[in-house]
Amino acid sequence: MTLPRFATVRITLLLACLTIVGFTSAHQHVYTRNWNQTLNAVIYPINGDGHLATDAYIQQLTDEDFSPINTWGEREARRHDLDLARPFDVTLGQSIAQQPPHFPDNANAVDALAWGLRFRYWAWRNTPDEGELTRVRLFIVYQTGEDNQPLKHSLGMQKGLMGLVYAYSLDRQTAQNNVVIAHELLHTVGAIDKYDAYGSPMLPVGFANPTRMPLYPQRNAEIMAGRIPTSPGNAYMAESLRSVIVNPFTAREINWIQ
Ligand SMILES: [Zn+2]
Incomplete structure (x- = not known):
């Protein structure tokens, strides 16, 4: 059976990109899991539904809203006798106007890989590396969720130290959002x-x-x-x-x- 030409080209390009991404992430993987120094994680909020209320929620966010994640990391690291007192430091970065690429419905393995590369490209366009290859980037898509629609699944990618989190832009949800953020953060360092x-x-x-x-x-x-x-x-x-x-x-x- 011969593959259609387009599919062959697409898969070849994908493999080439994945090889480069693979080398970078191998370095990141070793470095971030040494726990010799605090892992920096930056939160990038995104208005996911375009509502003014969501904008208002994002505007009033501060580092303080995410500091419970750092305190929690310290507590858990101590329980496991980790030598490092503060395993991660989550801080608030700038908000991003561009929506992340849509994850295709009924995605097969190739679609998922292609989406991963589009997502990386989108992340690089919106948050340039500036030589800081070992910082975790957590993109939080906020929605009011007032129509009781369940939020999409969050995705933490161990390769590339990035996570995409869907969260509620409601004050009473901030503490629970931190559970989801911490979950995705741990995915980026190898948790399953x-x-x-x-x-x-x-x-x-x-x-x-x-x-x-x-x-x-x-x-x-x-x-x-x-x-x-x-x-x-x-x-x-x-x-x-x-x-x-x-x-x-x-x-x-x-x-x-x-
Ligand atoms: Zn998960």
Whole structure:
């Protein structure tokens, strides 16, 4: 079978780009997971629905709104005896007017790879590197979500140290947004999702305390599962990082422990 010419060219170009991206990310991967120094992560807010209320919400954001993520990182690093006191420093960057590229519906593997490159290009256009190759960039698309539409899935990419987060532009959601942001941040340093196809935390890897007796209800969520299990098949989203921990499975993936 011969592939259509267009498809061949597209795949060849993709592979060439991926090779370059691959070399850069290999360097970033080693560097950021040493935990010799604090990992800088910059938040870039985007108005995702064009609403004035969303603009107003973005305008009033400060570093302070994201500092609970840093405090949480310190707490969890201490629990795992990491030598570094402050593993990450999340700060607020400028807001971005351009929307990120749309992730195709029913994407196959090639579509997903192509989207990843478009996303990288978009990120580079809107937030030039300036030689800072080891900074994490977290793009937060804010929406009021007043029509009760569920938000799209956030995507954290280990390669390229970037994450795309969909969040609510509501004050009462700021603490919960930080759970999602911390989740995507840990993806960028190697952590893997720990929930099943139905969104339920997987046992034991997605549980904060998988050896607790009785097992249910759990009191905390594991960051890469995001939900607090109350009974088999039931769990609710953690309201803030106060009730979220990094369990040993995740700690190993992000190289905090061996
Ligand atoms: Zn995830």
